[in-house]
Amino acid sequence: EIVLTQSPGTLSLSPGERATLSCRASQSVSSSYLAWYQQKPGQAPRLLIYGASSRATGIPDRFSGSGSGTDFTLTISRLEPEDFAVYYCQQYGSSPPYSFGQGTKLEIK
C-alpha cells in the first residue's frame, strides 16, 4: 500500500504570493498517476490536477503540478483569495487502495 505524506501541514501566505505544496509517496507512483484536489469548508472536493501535471477542466493556469516517482508538487503561482482551502493529493496507479495524503491547509497570513 502506498502512503502519501503531504507537507507542510499548514501553509500561511498572503494573496499574490506563490504557494508550493509537496506530496511524497512511500514508493514510486506508477505512470505518474497522481491527482490533486481542493476542498473548501462544507463542500465536496474539486479536482485540480491529474496525471501529475494535467489541469482539470476549468482550472485556472495559476495551478500547476509537477513531479514523478515519489515526489510531487502543486504550485499556485499567485494566490487569489478563493485559493485558501485544504489541498489533498491522491495516487491512483498500480494497485488499490487509491490513497489520499493527509492534506495541507493553505491559510491567509
Add this chain to the structure above:
Amino acid sequence: EVQLVESGGGLVQPGGSLRLSCAASGFTFSSYAMSWVRQAPGKGLEWVSGISGSGGSTYYADSVKGRFTISRDNSKNTLYLQMNSLRAEDTAVYYCAKGGSPGQYNWNDATYYYYYYMDVWGKGTTVTVSS
C-alpha cells in the same frame, strides 16, 4: 450536466447496516469507474471503495474490507455501498465520485483499464454510527 446525488445516510447503531445509493446522470455511466470516499468529522479524505465500469472488479480499503460491498446497476445509472457491521469510526460524510477518464481497452490482454482519480463528486450523505 454531469451530476451525482447520494442518498441513504442516517443514524444507525453500532453493528447495524445501511445501504447508500448514488444516482448518476449526464454521462455514460457504464464507461467510468466509480468510487466512494469518506470524510470523518474534522478529518481528511479516505478512499473507501471503487468499482470498474462493468462492475466486474471491486476494490476496498483495508478498514472496510469484509464489511462493505460496492456494486452498481448500469441499467439504472446507480452506484451502491452496502455497509454492514458498522462501527463508530465509520461515522463520516460519504461521497460518491466519478472516475476522471473512461475505461481504455487494452488489446494486449483484452481488458479495460479504469482510472480512479475523480473529476465529479456528489454533495455527500452523512452516516452517523452511535447508540
